[in-house]
Amino acid sequence: MHPTQPDPVPAPTPEFKQRPAAKPPSEFERTVRQMAAMTDAAAHPRKPFQARGSFIKRCDGCRMPRDFCICGFRTPVTTQAEFWVLMHREELNKPTNTARLIGDTLPSSRVFMWQRNAPSEALLALLQDERYQPFVIFPDDQPDYQHRVVAYDQAREAQTARIPVFILLDGTWRQARRMFRKSPYLDHLPVLPVRSSRKTLYRLRKPASEAHLCTAEVGIALLEMAGETRAAQVLQHYFQVFNEGYAAARKQTPASWSESMQWLSEQASHPVDD
Numbered sequence: 001m002h003p004t005q006p007d008p009v010p011a012p013t014p015e016f017k018q019r020p021a022a023k024p025p026s027e028f029e030r031t032v033r034q035m036a037a038m039t040d041a042a043a044h045p046r047k048p049f050q051a052r053g054s055f056i057k058r059c060d061g062c063r064m065p066r067d068f069c070i071c072g073f074r075t076p077v078t079t080q081a082e083f084w085v086l087m088h089r090e091e092l093n094k095p096t097n098t099a100r101l102i103g104d105t106l107p108s109s110r111v112f113m114w115q116r117n118a119p120s121e122a123l124l125a126l127l128q129d130e131r132y133q134p135f136v137i138f139p140d141d142q143p144d145y146q147h148r149v150v151a152y153d154q155a156r157e158a159q160t161a162r163i164p165v166f167i168l169l170d171g172t173w174r175q176a177r178r179m180f181r182k183s184p185y186l187d188h189l190p191v192l193p194v195r196s197s198r199k200t201l202y203r204l205r206k207p208a209s210e211a212h213l214c215t216a217e218v219g220i221a222l223l224e225m226a227g228e229t230r231a232a233q234v235l236q237h238y239f240q241v242f243n244e245g246y247a248a249a250r251k252q253t254p255a256s257w258s259e260s261m262q263w264l265s266e267q268a269s270h271p272v273d274d
């Protein structure tokens with residue numbers, strides 16, 4: 001005989017938690033789309049562009065398949081450090097590009113299309129601006145530019161009045177290497193390698209090794225390096241929600257309410273000033 005016990009109260013089913021509504025695209029995202037539209041128009045003047053997988057209905061704010069929208073979780077953060085993304089043409093139309101997660105989270109981010117023979121005038125002007133201290137983010141694994149490799153804290157000494165800028169070469173590994181080698185206007189800049197013990201959690205593209213971080217993960221490591229702790233956390237959680245969204249879309253099951261979703265929705269209701 002068992003003593004009669006009251007039925008346990010069922011735990012709330014996480015799937016039913018109200019997901020925040022979609023938002024309009026960020027400034028960064030709008031710029032990427034403008035560049036993509038211009039490129040497409042130049043390449044195919046008569047044909048409207050059809051992206052791969054474009055039969056999927058995507059959210060206008062985050063380009064995720066509409067049922068797996070994540071932009072309601074977008075949480076803009078103010079930082080001293082800035083990101084300037086030099087994006088390879090082939091990244092412009094890829095919904096799996098993760099530089100956009102940085103652009104969505106840090107509204108101060110800027111994006112420029114990389115073109116071998118036509119560097120962005122806006123970028124060239126910014127590189128002359130004394131208010132900024134730009135670093136090219138690139139591994140230090142080749143001997144010929146070792147003299148340019150710096151350590152962040154040391155490089156920032158006596159430069160604290162200037163805004164640190166992380167220039168990200170956004171493309172495949174091969175493309176990034178080409179961008180680094182074929183952009184003479186970057187040749188005078190210090191090279192900052194990202195040393196991180198983290199292994200990549202990005203599953204949408206096959207990395208050459210677990211140590212090859214995707215662009216958003218590089219962003220997280222840089223924010224940690226720059227002491228921008230809260231921004232690093234926000235980006236980490238937003239990246240996690242992005243991964244969860246894609247995993248759920250692949251299985252065609254609604255993404256269940258996760259710790260990262262909870263964390264980000266709490267930021268929205270209790271904003272913290274840095």
Ligand SMILES: [Zn+2]
Pocket residue numbers: 022023059060061062063064069070071072
């Ligand atoms: Zn969305």
